[in-house]
Amino acid sequence: MTVRSALQINMHPLDARHVAHTLGHELEVWGRQVERVTLTIDTKRSLTGRYRGASYDENRKQLFDHIETFAARFSNLEIVEVDYSPEAREAVRRRYFDSSADVPEKAYDGGPLHAYFYGLLRADADYILHMDSDMLFGGGSQAWLDEAIGWFEQTPRCAIRQSIARTPTVDGALADLHRYFPEATRCRDRRALAADYLGLWFP
Incomplete structure:
Protein backbone atom coordinates (compact mmCIF):
# COMPACT_ATOMS: atom_id res chain seq x y z
CA MET A 1 0.00 0.00 0.00
CA THR A 2 1.33 3.42 -0.93
CA VAL A 3 2.12 5.65 2.05
CA ARG A 4 2.78 9.38 2.19
CA SER A 5 6.42 9.18 3.28
CA ALA A 6 9.15 6.55 3.52
CA LEU A 7 12.79 6.32 4.48
CA GLN A 8 14.69 4.05 2.11
CA ILE A 9 18.27 2.98 2.90
CA ASN A 10 20.47 0.92 0.55
CA MET A 11 22.94 -1.60 1.95
CA HIS A 12 25.36 -4.25 0.78
CA PRO A 13 27.08 -7.00 2.80
CA LEU A 14 30.37 -5.13 2.54
CA ASP A 15 28.73 -2.26 4.46
CA ALA A 16 28.52 -4.42 7.58
CA ARG A 17 31.46 -2.79 9.35
CA HIS A 18 30.11 0.76 9.24
CA VAL A 19 26.41 -0.15 9.50
CA ALA A 20 27.11 -1.26 13.07
CA HIS A 21 27.86 2.41 13.84
CA THR A 22 25.63 4.35 11.45
CA LEU A 23 22.28 2.60 11.03
CA GLY A 24 21.05 3.25 14.56
CA HIS A 25 21.86 6.94 14.11
CA GLU A 26 20.02 7.14 10.77
CA LEU A 27 16.94 5.45 12.20
CA GLU A 28 16.88 7.61 15.33
CA VAL A 29 17.09 10.79 13.25
CA TRP A 30 14.62 9.84 10.52
CA GLY A 31 12.73 6.66 11.40
CA ARG A 32 9.90 8.33 13.33
CA GLN A 33 9.39 11.06 10.73
CA VAL A 34 8.11 8.59 8.13
CA GLU A 35 5.33 6.04 7.83
CA ARG A 36 7.58 3.32 6.41
CA VAL A 37 11.28 2.43 6.66
CA THR A 38 12.59 0.19 3.89
CA LEU A 39 16.07 -1.29 4.32
CA THR A 40 17.06 -2.54 0.88
CA ILE A 41 19.83 -5.16 0.94
CA ASP A 42 21.69 -5.94 -2.28
CA THR A 43 22.87 -9.53 -1.80
CA LYS A 44 23.81 -10.25 -5.41
CA ARG A 45 27.59 -10.43 -5.45
CA SER A 46 29.35 -8.45 -8.15
CA LEU A 47 31.84 -10.23 -10.38
CA THR A 48 34.05 -7.17 -10.91
CA GLY A 49 35.37 -4.20 -8.98
CA ARG A 50 35.68 -3.57 -5.28
CA TYR A 51 32.16 -4.85 -4.65
CA ARG A 52 33.37 -8.43 -5.01
CA GLY A 53 34.98 -8.02 -1.61
CA ALA A 54 36.55 -10.49 0.76
CA SER A 55 34.71 -12.51 3.43
CA TYR A 56 31.44 -11.83 1.62
CA ASP A 57 29.38 -14.54 3.35
CA GLU A 58 30.70 -13.59 6.77
CA ASN A 59 29.84 -9.93 6.17
CA ARG A 60 26.39 -10.86 4.89
CA LYS A 61 25.57 -12.75 8.10
CA GLN A 62 26.95 -9.94 10.23
CA LEU A 63 24.86 -7.37 8.35
CA PHE A 64 21.59 -9.27 8.70
CA ASP A 65 22.27 -10.09 12.37
CA HIS A 66 22.67 -6.39 13.02
CA ILE A 67 19.77 -4.95 11.06
CA GLU A 68 17.31 -7.53 12.36
CA THR A 69 17.81 -6.15 15.88
CA PHE A 70 16.11 -2.93 14.75
CA ALA A 71 12.92 -4.63 13.54
CA ALA A 72 11.67 -4.95 17.12
CA ARG A 73 12.34 -1.26 17.84
CA PHE A 74 10.74 0.19 14.71
CA SER A 75 7.35 -1.31 13.91
CA ASN A 76 7.33 0.50 10.54
CA LEU A 77 10.59 -1.13 9.40
CA GLU A 78 10.84 -3.73 6.64
CA ILE A 79 13.95 -5.56 5.44
CA VAL A 80 13.92 -6.21 1.70
CA GLU A 81 16.46 -8.18 -0.33
CA VAL A 82 16.85 -6.83 -3.84
CA ASP A 83 14.95 -8.97 -6.32
CA TYR A 84 16.81 -9.58 -9.59
CA SER A 85 14.13 -11.72 -11.17
CA PRO A 86 13.05 -10.83 -14.73
CA GLU A 87 9.71 -9.64 -13.34
CA ALA A 88 11.34 -7.30 -10.83
CA ARG A 89 13.80 -5.91 -13.35
CA GLU A 90 10.96 -5.28 -15.79
CA ALA A 91 8.96 -3.47 -13.10
CA VAL A 92 11.93 -1.17 -12.43
CA ARG A 93 12.44 -0.56 -16.14
CA ARG A 94 8.79 0.35 -16.69
CA ARG A 95 8.71 2.68 -13.69
CA TYR A 96 11.99 4.55 -14.15
CA PHE A 97 13.42 3.77 -17.60
CA ASP A 98 10.38 3.37 -19.81
CA SER A 99 12.19 4.59 -22.93
CA SER A 100 15.01 2.03 -22.51
CA ALA A 101 14.84 -1.56 -23.68
CA ASP A 102 16.82 -2.85 -20.69
CA VAL A 103 18.54 -1.66 -17.51
CA PRO A 104 21.86 -3.16 -16.37
CA GLU A 105 21.91 -5.01 -13.08
CA LYS A 106 25.12 -3.33 -11.95
CA ALA A 107 27.08 -0.19 -12.73
CA TYR A 108 30.26 -0.38 -14.82
CA ASP A 109 32.41 -0.81 -11.69
CA GLY A 110 30.26 -3.54 -10.17
CA GLY A 111 28.41 -1.07 -7.97
CA PRO A 112 24.63 -1.01 -7.49
CA LEU A 113 22.27 0.19 -10.20
CA HIS A 114 19.11 -1.92 -10.28
CA ALA A 115 19.32 -2.10 -6.48
CA TYR A 116 18.85 1.65 -6.04
CA PHE A 117 15.74 1.84 -8.16
CA TYR A 118 14.31 -1.39 -6.76
CA GLY A 119 14.59 0.16 -3.33
CA LEU A 120 12.63 3.22 -4.44
CA LEU A 121 10.01 1.00 -6.03
CA ARG A 122 9.58 -1.10 -2.89
CA ALA A 123 9.42 1.95 -0.61
CA ASP A 124 6.17 2.79 -2.42
CA ALA A 125 5.57 6.30 -1.08
CA ASP A 126 4.54 9.69 -2.38
CA TYR A 127 7.69 11.16 -0.83
CA ILE A 128 10.83 9.04 -0.40
CA LEU A 129 13.86 10.03 1.64
CA HIS A 130 16.68 7.97 0.11
CA MET A 131 20.11 7.52 1.63
CA PHE A 137 23.17 13.89 10.15
CA GLY A 138 23.65 16.81 12.51
CA GLY A 139 20.95 18.77 14.29
CA GLY A 140 18.48 15.96 14.87
CA SER A 141 15.32 17.95 14.12
CA GLN A 142 12.17 15.82 14.00
CA ALA A 143 10.48 18.34 11.69
CA TRP A 144 12.86 18.18 8.73
CA LEU A 145 10.79 15.89 6.56
CA ASP A 146 7.49 17.65 7.18
CA GLU A 147 9.18 20.95 6.33
CA ALA A 148 10.59 19.51 3.10
CA ILE A 149 7.24 18.01 2.07
CA GLY A 150 5.53 21.31 2.83
CA TRP A 151 7.99 23.05 0.56
CA PHE A 152 7.30 20.53 -2.21
CA GLU A 153 3.57 21.11 -1.88
CA GLN A 154 4.08 24.85 -2.22
CA THR A 155 6.53 24.42 -5.13
CA PRO A 156 4.87 21.87 -7.44
CA ARG A 157 7.40 22.33 -10.26
CA CYS A 158 10.30 21.24 -8.08
CA ALA A 159 11.65 17.76 -8.84
CA ILE A 160 14.36 17.24 -6.20
CA ARG A 161 15.12 18.63 -2.78
CA GLN A 162 18.51 18.00 -1.22
CA SER A 163 20.00 19.17 2.05
CA ILE A 164 23.32 20.98 1.89
CA ALA A 165 25.96 18.38 2.64
CA ARG A 166 28.20 20.70 4.61
CA THR A 167 27.98 23.78 6.82
CA PRO A 168 26.42 26.74 4.93
CA THR A 169 28.59 29.78 4.30
CA VAL A 170 28.21 32.78 6.61
CA ASP A 171 26.30 34.75 3.98
CA GLY A 172 24.11 31.77 3.05
CA ALA A 173 25.58 31.55 -0.45
CA LEU A 174 25.29 28.33 -2.44
CA ALA A 175 28.16 29.06 -4.82
CA ASP A 176 30.02 25.91 -5.88
CA LEU A 177 28.12 23.72 -3.40
CA HIS A 178 26.39 21.94 -6.27
CA ARG A 179 28.59 22.61 -9.29
CA TYR A 180 27.60 19.26 -10.78
CA PHE A 181 23.97 20.39 -11.04
CA PRO A 182 23.99 23.40 -13.39
CA GLU A 183 20.17 23.39 -13.49
CA ALA A 184 20.23 24.48 -9.84
CA THR A 185 20.83 28.05 -11.02
CA ARG A 186 17.30 28.03 -12.44
CA CYS A 187 15.70 27.66 -9.01
CA ARG A 188 14.07 30.92 -7.99
CA ASP A 189 13.29 30.50 -4.30
CA ARG A 190 16.62 31.86 -3.14
CA ARG A 191 15.57 32.59 0.44
CA ALA A 192 14.41 29.02 1.08
CA LEU A 193 17.43 27.57 -0.67
CA ALA A 194 19.94 29.66 1.25
CA ALA A 195 18.34 28.69 4.55
CA ASP A 196 18.13 24.94 4.22
CA TYR A 197 17.94 23.14 0.93
CA LEU A 198 18.83 22.86 -2.70
CA GLY A 199 15.74 22.55 -4.89
CA LEU A 200 15.80 21.56 -8.55
CA TRP A 201 13.01 21.94 -11.03
CA PHE A 202 12.92 21.87 -14.77
CA PRO A 203 10.75 23.88 -17.19
Whole structure:
Protein backbone atom coordinates (compact mmCIF):
# COMPACT_ATOMS: atom_id res chain seq x y z
CA MET A 1 0.00 0.00 0.00
CA THR A 2 1.33 3.42 -0.93
CA VAL A 3 2.12 5.65 2.05
CA ARG A 4 2.78 9.38 2.19
CA SER A 5 6.42 9.18 3.28
CA ALA A 6 9.15 6.55 3.52
CA LEU A 7 12.79 6.32 4.48
CA GLN A 8 14.69 4.05 2.11
CA ILE A 9 18.27 2.98 2.90
CA ASN A 10 20.47 0.92 0.55
CA MET A 11 22.94 -1.60 1.95
CA HIS A 12 25.36 -4.25 0.78
CA PRO A 13 27.08 -7.00 2.80
CA LEU A 14 30.37 -5.13 2.54
CA ASP A 15 28.73 -2.26 4.46
CA ALA A 16 28.52 -4.42 7.58
CA ARG A 17 31.46 -2.79 9.35
CA HIS A 18 30.11 0.76 9.24
CA VAL A 19 26.41 -0.15 9.50
CA ALA A 20 27.11 -1.26 13.07
CA HIS A 21 27.86 2.41 13.84
CA THR A 22 25.63 4.35 11.45
CA LEU A 23 22.28 2.60 11.03
CA GLY A 24 21.05 3.25 14.56
CA HIS A 25 21.86 6.94 14.11
CA GLU A 26 20.02 7.14 10.77
CA LEU A 27 16.94 5.45 12.20
CA GLU A 28 16.88 7.61 15.33
CA VAL A 29 17.09 10.79 13.25
CA TRP A 30 14.62 9.84 10.52
CA GLY A 31 12.73 6.66 11.40
CA ARG A 32 9.90 8.33 13.33
CA GLN A 33 9.39 11.06 10.73
CA VAL A 34 8.11 8.59 8.13
CA GLU A 35 5.33 6.04 7.83
CA ARG A 36 7.58 3.32 6.41
CA VAL A 37 11.28 2.43 6.66
CA THR A 38 12.59 0.19 3.89
CA LEU A 39 16.07 -1.29 4.32
CA THR A 40 17.06 -2.54 0.88
CA ILE A 41 19.83 -5.16 0.94
CA ASP A 42 21.69 -5.94 -2.28
CA THR A 43 22.87 -9.53 -1.80
CA LYS A 44 23.81 -10.25 -5.41
CA ARG A 45 27.59 -10.43 -5.45
CA SER A 46 29.35 -8.45 -8.15
CA LEU A 47 31.84 -10.23 -10.38
CA THR A 48 34.05 -7.17 -10.91
CA GLY A 49 35.37 -4.20 -8.98
CA ARG A 50 35.68 -3.57 -5.28
CA TYR A 51 32.16 -4.85 -4.65
CA ARG A 52 33.37 -8.43 -5.01
CA GLY A 53 34.98 -8.02 -1.61
CA ALA A 54 36.55 -10.49 0.76
CA SER A 55 34.71 -12.51 3.43
CA TYR A 56 31.44 -11.83 1.62
CA ASP A 57 29.38 -14.54 3.35
CA GLU A 58 30.70 -13.59 6.77
CA ASN A 59 29.84 -9.93 6.17
CA ARG A 60 26.39 -10.86 4.89
CA LYS A 61 25.57 -12.75 8.10
CA GLN A 62 26.95 -9.94 10.23
CA LEU A 63 24.86 -7.37 8.35
CA PHE A 64 21.59 -9.27 8.70
CA ASP A 65 22.27 -10.09 12.37
CA HIS A 66 22.67 -6.39 13.02
CA ILE A 67 19.77 -4.95 11.06
CA GLU A 68 17.31 -7.53 12.36
CA THR A 69 17.81 -6.15 15.88
CA PHE A 70 16.11 -2.93 14.75
CA ALA A 71 12.92 -4.63 13.54
CA ALA A 72 11.67 -4.95 17.12
CA ARG A 73 12.34 -1.26 17.84
CA PHE A 74 10.74 0.19 14.71
CA SER A 75 7.35 -1.31 13.91
CA ASN A 76 7.33 0.50 10.54
CA LEU A 77 10.59 -1.13 9.40
CA GLU A 78 10.84 -3.73 6.64
CA ILE A 79 13.95 -5.56 5.44
CA VAL A 80 13.92 -6.21 1.70
CA GLU A 81 16.46 -8.18 -0.33
CA VAL A 82 16.85 -6.83 -3.84
CA ASP A 83 14.95 -8.97 -6.32
CA TYR A 84 16.81 -9.58 -9.59
CA SER A 85 14.13 -11.72 -11.17
CA PRO A 86 13.05 -10.83 -14.73
CA GLU A 87 9.71 -9.64 -13.34
CA ALA A 88 11.34 -7.30 -10.83
CA ARG A 89 13.80 -5.91 -13.35
CA GLU A 90 10.96 -5.28 -15.79
CA ALA A 91 8.96 -3.47 -13.10
CA VAL A 92 11.93 -1.17 -12.43
CA ARG A 93 12.44 -0.56 -16.14
CA ARG A 94 8.79 0.35 -16.69
CA ARG A 95 8.71 2.68 -13.69
CA TYR A 96 11.99 4.55 -14.15
CA PHE A 97 13.42 3.77 -17.60
CA ASP A 98 10.38 3.37 -19.81
CA SER A 99 12.19 4.59 -22.93
CA SER A 100 15.01 2.03 -22.51
CA ALA A 101 14.84 -1.56 -23.68
CA ASP A 102 16.82 -2.85 -20.69
CA VAL A 103 18.54 -1.66 -17.51
CA PRO A 104 21.86 -3.16 -16.37
CA GLU A 105 21.91 -5.01 -13.08
CA LYS A 106 25.12 -3.33 -11.95
CA ALA A 107 27.08 -0.19 -12.73
CA TYR A 108 30.26 -0.38 -14.82
CA ASP A 109 32.41 -0.81 -11.69
CA GLY A 110 30.26 -3.54 -10.17
CA GLY A 111 28.41 -1.07 -7.97
CA PRO A 112 24.63 -1.01 -7.49
CA LEU A 113 22.27 0.19 -10.20
CA HIS A 114 19.11 -1.92 -10.28
CA ALA A 115 19.32 -2.10 -6.48
CA TYR A 116 18.85 1.65 -6.04
CA PHE A 117 15.74 1.84 -8.16
CA TYR A 118 14.31 -1.39 -6.76
CA GLY A 119 14.59 0.16 -3.33
CA LEU A 120 12.63 3.22 -4.44
CA LEU A 121 10.01 1.00 -6.03
CA ARG A 122 9.58 -1.10 -2.89
CA ALA A 123 9.42 1.95 -0.61
CA ASP A 124 6.17 2.79 -2.42
CA ALA A 125 5.57 6.30 -1.08
CA ASP A 126 4.54 9.69 -2.38
CA TYR A 127 7.69 11.16 -0.83
CA ILE A 128 10.83 9.04 -0.40
CA LEU A 129 13.86 10.03 1.64
CA HIS A 130 16.68 7.97 0.11
CA MET A 131 20.11 7.52 1.63
CA ASP A 132 23.02 5.13 1.75
CA SER A 133 24.02 3.40 4.96
CA ASP A 134 27.15 5.48 5.63
CA MET A 135 25.57 8.89 6.25
CA LEU A 136 25.52 10.99 9.43
CA PHE A 137 23.17 13.89 10.15
CA GLY A 138 23.65 16.81 12.51
CA GLY A 139 20.95 18.77 14.29
CA GLY A 140 18.48 15.96 14.87
CA SER A 141 15.32 17.95 14.12
CA GLN A 142 12.17 15.82 14.00
CA ALA A 143 10.48 18.34 11.69
CA TRP A 144 12.86 18.18 8.73
CA LEU A 145 10.79 15.89 6.56
CA ASP A 146 7.49 17.65 7.18
CA GLU A 147 9.18 20.95 6.33
CA ALA A 148 10.59 19.51 3.10
CA ILE A 149 7.24 18.01 2.07
CA GLY A 150 5.53 21.31 2.83
CA TRP A 151 7.99 23.05 0.56
CA PHE A 152 7.30 20.53 -2.21
CA GLU A 153 3.57 21.11 -1.88
CA GLN A 154 4.08 24.85 -2.22
CA THR A 155 6.53 24.42 -5.13
CA PRO A 156 4.87 21.87 -7.44
CA ARG A 157 7.40 22.33 -10.26
CA CYS A 158 10.30 21.24 -8.08
CA ALA A 159 11.65 17.76 -8.84
CA ILE A 160 14.36 17.24 -6.20
CA ARG A 161 15.12 18.63 -2.78
CA GLN A 162 18.51 18.00 -1.22
CA SER A 163 20.00 19.17 2.05
CA ILE A 164 23.32 20.98 1.89
CA ALA A 165 25.96 18.38 2.64
CA ARG A 166 28.20 20.70 4.61
CA THR A 167 27.98 23.78 6.82
CA PRO A 168 26.42 26.74 4.93
CA THR A 169 28.59 29.78 4.30
CA VAL A 170 28.21 32.78 6.61
CA ASP A 171 26.30 34.75 3.98
CA GLY A 172 24.11 31.77 3.05
CA ALA A 173 25.58 31.55 -0.45
CA LEU A 174 25.29 28.33 -2.44
CA ALA A 175 28.16 29.06 -4.82
CA ASP A 176 30.02 25.91 -5.88
CA LEU A 177 28.12 23.72 -3.40
CA HIS A 178 26.39 21.94 -6.27
CA ARG A 179 28.59 22.61 -9.29
CA TYR A 180 27.60 19.26 -10.78
CA PHE A 181 23.97 20.39 -11.04
CA PRO A 182 23.99 23.40 -13.39
CA GLU A 183 20.17 23.39 -13.49
CA ALA A 184 20.23 24.48 -9.84
CA THR A 185 20.83 28.05 -11.02
CA ARG A 186 17.30 28.03 -12.44
CA CYS A 187 15.70 27.66 -9.01
CA ARG A 188 14.07 30.92 -7.99
CA ASP A 189 13.29 30.50 -4.30
CA ARG A 190 16.62 31.86 -3.14
CA ARG A 191 15.57 32.59 0.44
CA ALA A 192 14.41 29.02 1.08
CA LEU A 193 17.43 27.57 -0.67
CA ALA A 194 19.94 29.66 1.25
CA ALA A 195 18.34 28.69 4.55
CA ASP A 196 18.13 24.94 4.22
CA TYR A 197 17.94 23.14 0.93
CA LEU A 198 18.83 22.86 -2.70
CA GLY A 199 15.74 22.55 -4.89
CA LEU A 200 15.80 21.56 -8.55
CA TRP A 201 13.01 21.94 -11.03
CA PHE A 202 12.92 21.87 -14.77
CA PRO A 203 10.75 23.88 -17.19
